[in-house]
Structure formats: C-alpha cells, structure tokens
Amino acid sequence: MHTITLMNQKGGAGKSTAARTLLSAGDATGLRCAFIDADQTGNLADWAMRSAEAGLWAPAFEAYQTHDAQEAEEIAGELAAEGAIDLLLIDTAGDASRDHDAYATLADLILCPMLLSQSDLETARGTANYLFRMRSRTVSPHLLPEFRVVLNRLPSRPSAGDARLVRTVHSSPLVGVSHSEPEEHLKLLSASLQEREAYKMMDREGLLGRILTRHNDQSEAFAKNPKHILNAVAEAEELLSACLELMKGPRP
Ligand SMILES: Nc1ncnc2c1ncn2[C@@H]1O[C@H](COP(=O)(O)OP(=O)(O)OP(=O)(O)O)[C@@H](O)[C@H]1O
Numbered sequence: 480m481h482t483i484t485l486m487n488q489k490g491g492a493g494k495s496t497a498a499r500t501l502l503s504a505g506d507a508t509g510l511r512c513a514f515i516d517a518d519q520t521g522n523l524a525d526w527a528m529r530s531a532e533a534g535l536w537a538p539a540f541e542a543y544q545t546h547d548a549q550e551a552e553e554i555a556g557e558l559a560a561e562g563a564i565d566l567l568l569i570d571t572a573g574d575a576s577r578d579h580d581a582y583a584t585l586a587d588l589i590l591c592p593m594l595l596s597q598s599d600l601e602t603a604r605g606t607a608n609y610l611f612r613m614r615s616r617t618v619s620p621h622l623l624p625e626f627r628v629v630l631n632r633l634p635s636r637p638s639a640g641d642a643r644l645v646r647t648v649h650s651s652p653l654v655g656v657s658h659s660e661p662e663e664h665l666k667l668l669s670a671s672l673q674e675r676e677a678y679k680m681m682d683r684e685g686l687l688g689r690i691l692t693r694h695n696d697q698s699e700a701f702a703k704n705p706k707h708i709l710n711a712v713a714e715a716e717e718l719l720s721a722c723l724e725l726m727k728g729p730r731p
C-alpha cells in the first residue's frame with residue numbers, strides 16, 4: 480500500500496482537489512483506493528457522499544473520516560495489514576496542528592499543493608520547513624517520507640512572471656541548512672494541475688472518469704469525449720504516475 484498525505488498549512492491551495500484528482504486517476508487505472516479525511520470541514524468525505532448519491536463514485540473505495548491522529552494511524556495500520564488497498568490518501572486541514580506529525584509519518588509521499596504566487600510559495604516553504612525540522616525531532620529521520628510541491632491552478636498559458644516564480648521554487652532553500660552544509664531546496668513534483676473547469680465539475684459531481692463515461696452514455700456520437708474532461712483525466716493520470724514513480728523504491 481502506498482500512502483500520500485496532502486499537506487499545506489494554507490487553506491484553499493488544492494489539497495482536497497489533489498486528493499479528488501488522485502482518487503479519480505486511481506479509479507480510472509483500476510487501483511484499489513481509500514482515503515482518510517482528517518480535516519474538520521469534512522470536505523472530502525462530503526464529496527464522496529455527493530458522488531455516491533450521483534452514482535459517480537467507486538463503490539469499492541473505502542472512505543474514513545477522523546480528526547484523531549491516533550485513529551488515523553490505526554486505520555492506516557489495519558488497511559496495510561489487510562493488504563486490500565493499493566493507494567491511501569490522507570487529506571489534512573490547512574493549518575499546522577501537532578497532528579500533522581502523525582499524518583506526515585504515515586505517508587510515503589507528502590504532496591503540498593501550491594498556488595502560483597509569492598505568498599503561496601512562502602507558505603509552501605513554511606510547510607516544507609516544518610517537515611524539515613521534524614527530522615530533528617524524530618528518532619528515525621531516514622524513515623520520513625519524500626516531500627514534493629505540486630503546482631496547482633496553473634494557467635494554460637503561464638506568463639513570464641509565472642515562469643520566474645517556478646524557477647524560484649527550485650532555488651528556495653530550507654531553513655536549518657547552513658552554507659557549509661549541502662543545500663536542500665524545495666522539490667517540485669514533475670506533474671502539476673492546471674486551472675480547469677473539469678476539476679470544479681469533479682468537485683460538484685464525482686470521480687472524473689465516471690463523469691466522462693456517463694457523459695458519453697448520454698451523448699450523440701459527435702459530442703462524446705469532450706476535450707476539457709479528457710484533458711483533465713489525462714492530467715490526473717500524469718499526477719498519479721508521477722507520485723507512484725516517486726514511491727517505487729524503498730523509503731529514503
Ligand atoms: N486546479 C483547479 N482548477 C479549478 N478549481 C480548483 C483547482 N484547484 C482548486 N480549485 C477550487 O478551489 C477551491 C479550494 O480548493 P481545495 O478545496 O482543493 O483546497 P484545500 O487546500 O483543500 O483547502 P482547505 O485547506 O480549506 O481544505 C475549491 O473550490 C476547488 O474546487
């Protein structure tokens with residue numbers, strides 16, 4: 480079982496959207512998925528209910544909601560022991576509670592969705608630094624997961640300013656690294672998410688691939704496979720495969 484925790488201390492950066500996108504890609508590629516909604520707002524769990532009511536959910540997916548980090552640990556432990564789940568997603572709240580330590584250590588990969596602005600870059604850096612400092616608090620720092628920033632809501636045509644900002648992500652040093660030590664910078668995931676109407680549709684209705692299938696079932700031949708949904712499904716699958724690629728080997 481691979482576990483991905485969505486984490487960013489800032490609200491609205493796209494944690495739940497990334498979780499929905501990964502669940503959509505998992506569904507489309509036949510992965511057995513589960514999620515734990517660890518955010519008090521219950522956004523992801525509500526979405527799963529909405530999707531199930533609309534018939535646009537994967538009935539085999541397992542959904543959990545808890546605000547108790549210890550309970551999340553137990554759920555993840557049981558799922559791993561049962562061996563019936565390929566991908567577990569943990570969606571966290573946009574804050575910096577102590578529980579984040581537990582959600583981080585449960586993960587093989589931490590994804591930090593980030594909007595393309597200087598302020599959002601600073602917050603993503605704050606989140607990365609929090610995990611960076613966690614290494615000094617933990618007994619087995621080598622067991623801590625990989626951390627990647629995933630750019631979200633990218634415009635279809637990024638401006639020169641956007642491109643400059645993306646370059647500064649790569650060169651953003653993390654605190655705690657002096658110049659005499661090897662530098663560590665923020666790391667970007669190779670895949671990103673564009674601003675897409677299809678992600679809003681996913682939020683309203685359910686899993687992307689199922690939205691597409693239903694649309695095709697109800698449409699005339701010329702209106703099947705609308706490009707805006709196909710592109711989102713392809714992007715979702717790219718996001719998932721970039722994550723799976725990172726989690727292929729043993730933990731660092
Ligand atoms: N790539 C995108 N394209 C279109 N809409 C998006 C995209 N990413 C996020 N949104 C929209 O922005 C809003 C905030 O996103 P989301 O709920 O994923 O953020 P979050 O990090 O989970 O926030 P919170 O910390 O409050 O849980 C949602 O309404 C979502 O549908």
Ligand SMILES: [Mg+2]
Pocket residue numbers: 494495496518522570571
């Ligand atoms: Mg959320």
